[in-house]
Amino acid sequence: MNTLLDRxxxxxxxxTIDGLNLAGTAHSATGPVHVIGTRDRAALxxxxxxxxxxxxxxAVRDDLAxxxxxxxxFIASTQGQALSRHEELMCLNGYFAHLARCVDLAxxxxxxxxxxxxxxxxxxxxxxxxxLADRICALPCAQVKVMDLRxxxxxxxxxxxxxxxxxxxxxVFAPGAENYWRMGGIHDLWSDGDDWPAQLxxxxxxxxxxxxxxxxxxxxxxxxxxxxxxxxxxxxxxxxA
Amino acid sequence: xxxxxxxxxxxxxxDARTRIHGLVDAGSFSELxxxxxxxxxxxxAVLDLPVAFDDGVVVGEATLDGxxxxxxAQQGEFNxxxxxxxxxxxxxxxxxxxxxxxxxxxxLAIDSGGVRLHEANAGLIAISELMRALLGARAAxxxxxxxxxxxxxAFGGMGIVxxxxxxxxxxxxGRLGLSGPEVIETxxxxxxxxxxxxxxxxxxxxxxxxxxxxxxTLLVDDDLGAFRGGAKALLARxxxxxxxxxxxxxxxxxxxxxxxxxxxRDGLDIWRALGLPDAERLAMLDADAFNxxxxxxxxx
Numbered sequence: 006m007n008t009l010l011d012r013x014x015x016x017x018x019x020x021t022i023d024g025l026n027l028a029g030t031a032h033s034a035t036g037p038v039h040v041i042g043t044r045d046r047a048a049l050x051x052x053x054x055x056x057x058x059x060x061x062x063x064a065v066r067d068d069l070a071x072x073x074x075x076x077x078x079f080i081a082s083t084q085g086q087a088l089s090r091h092e093e094l095m096c097l098n099g100y101f102a103h104l105a106r107c108v109d110l111a112x113x114x115x116x117x118x119x120x121x122x123x124x125x126x127x128x129x130x131x132x133x134x135x136x137l138a139d140r141i142c143a144l145p146c147a148q149v150k151v152m153d154l155r156x157x158x159x160x161x162x163x164x165x166x167x168x169x170x171x172x173x174x175x176x177v178f179a180p181g182a183e184n185y186w187r188m189g190g191i192h193d194l195w196s197d198g199d200d201w202p203a204q205l206x207x208x209x210x211x212x213x214x215x216x217x218x219x220x221x222x223x224x225x226x227x228x229x230x231x232x233x234x235x236x237x238x239x240x241x242x243x244x245x246a
Numbered sequence: 247x248x249x250x251x252x253x254x255x256x257x258x259x260x261d262a263r264t265r266i267h268g269l270v271d272a273g274s275f276s277e278l279x280x281x282x283x284x285x286x287x288x289x290x291a292v293l294d295l296p297v298a299f300d301d302g303v304v305v306g307e308a309t310l311d312g313x314x315x316x317x318x319a320q321q322g323e324f325n326x327x328x329x330x331x332x333x334x335x336x337x338x339x340x341x342x343x344x345x346x347x348x349x350x351x352x353x354l355a356i357d358s359g360g361v362r363l364h365e366a367n368a369g370l371i372a373i374s375e376l377m378r379a380l381l382g383a384r385a386a387x388x389x390x391x392x393x394x395x396x397x398x399x400a401f402g403g404m405g406i407v408x409x410x411x412x413x414x415x416x417x418x419x420g421r422l423g424l425s426g427p428e429v430i431e432t433x434x435x436x437x438x439x440x441x442x443x444x445x446x447x448x449x450x451x452x453x454x455x456x457x458x459x460x461x462x463t464l465l466v467d468d469d470l471g472a473f474r475g476g477a478k479a480l481l482a483r484x485x486x487x488x489x490x491x492x493x494x495x496x497x498x499x500x501x502x503x504x505x506x507x508x509x510x511r512d513g514l515d516i517w518r519a520l521g522l523p524d525a526e527r528l529a530m531l532d533a534d535a536f537n538x539x540x541x542x543x544x545x546x
Contacts (some may be wrong), residue, residue: 090439098424102409109381123531136374151366190371231335
């Protein structure tokens with residue numbers, strides 16, 4: 006993790022790693038930022054989610070006094086939600102929703118939100134915070150998915166060969182950061198040779214508080230219906246008389 | 247049998263349109279992007295799977311006691327109410343419409359296992375867009391209320407969406423969680439979670455335990471009229487507090503719950519820890535009797 010932080014923030018960082026959580030501050034080329042996230046492909050529990058939401062609330066409160074809402078850089082490294090009867094009984098989805106509300110609060114308080122996907126971002130663990138940022142970037146080799154193709158084949162009762170063949174042309178269901186990029190769910194794919202601090206500065210500068218992902222997915226050709234359908238409902242398409 | 251029982255119409259058994267008609271004022275519902283527009287999923291079609299003209303979700307406008315509301319209802323019968331590209335976009339559009347047109351409320355009748363695996367990436371992004379749109383409607387001052395009492399419950403991303411709502415109405419038959427019992431059993435083994443033990447599943451994810459923990463706002467009987475009554479009650483309460491102080495309070499409450507019930511493995515553990523009388527018998531009570539017991543425990 007420190008290797009990653011050193012490369013992202015050559016001007017310095019003060020990030021505390023506590024179990025699978027990390028939180029702190031760093032210096033980006035555009036100024037100081039908060040850094041909040043998870044590491045080591047964490048299976049998100051209620052405890053990890055509570056630490057994340059606390060870190061977001063603290064960032065909002067810390068900056069209220071100074072009147073300057075520093076950007077938040079989320080590091081998302083998650084294999085998804087923890088699978089456990091106890092966590093379900095506790096209503097883990099309630100903890101995730103609370104975290105999502107905290108992230109939304111930060112946005113409305115003027116914090117620019119950028120997510121960096123490190124290692125892996127899966128399903129519920131990705132929905133809870135990383136996928137809510139204004140700008141989402143995948144680091145090299147990052148995997149992004151809901152489920153492996155093999156498991157998907159088992160659940161949907163579709164032959165794995167068929168899913169694999171279709172995945173060659175369709176970004177719609179198969180794992181892969183590139184697929185999410187084509188669908189507008191990821192804004193940028195970073196490569197190893199890139200200047201990461203410069204990439205991060207650009208992401209921080211270009212991020213805005215509106216959700217443009219459906220339009221992005223349409224322009225990249227990977228998700229052609231979402232924007233049009235949402236717009237029709239929003240604008241009020243009524244039955245032909 | 248009482249007159250009430252005779253006139254009861256099951257929410258659990260009803261489809262999405264029947265639920266909407268049971269909720270809103272008679273004749274007031276007007277559907278947006280209805281089945282005549284034949285918005286079917288190309289991603290299901292390419293797999294030679296059945297499609298639906300509404301992609302498994304009904305959205306539109308109506309009135310509730312004369313007040314203009316927006317309403318959406320998922321069709322649990324179609325692919326488990328799962329969220330694909332079109333399905334998710336219809337719900338997102340409904341919430342964007344709420345932000346722009348400021349109805350008295352949005353009612354979401356959730357009946358879904360979450361992301362539709364046949365279009366998993368589109369579904370995951372769609373749920374994220376739906377989450378942001380829901381938060382956007384709330385920020386615009388429009389309360390969003392969820393209703394859960396169908397066969398699919400509210401799981402996966404839709405379990406998160408449900409908890410973003412300002413209030414949740416559940417029946418005992420409704421279930422709310424993140425990972426379904428089958429998924430946990432498959433990955434962690436039957437000793438961790440026996441998905442065939444229906445009583446256990448309800449004690450972990452059902453309406454009564456959710457009402458006990460405060461995750462559900464109201465518990466109602468499995469009856470269209472009871473859900474309508476619950477929706478009216480939530481509308482009358484007005485939108486809850488929002489902002490930093492409210493989220494600080496939520497943070498403290500969620501931390502306290504995690505600490506208090508750190509070893510709980512069954513709803514019974516929680517009912518006993520809260521000192522509720524005859525924890526084993528709580529499962530037998532109707533919604534009114536159960537709500538009274540929880541209300542009393544909350545004020546004690």
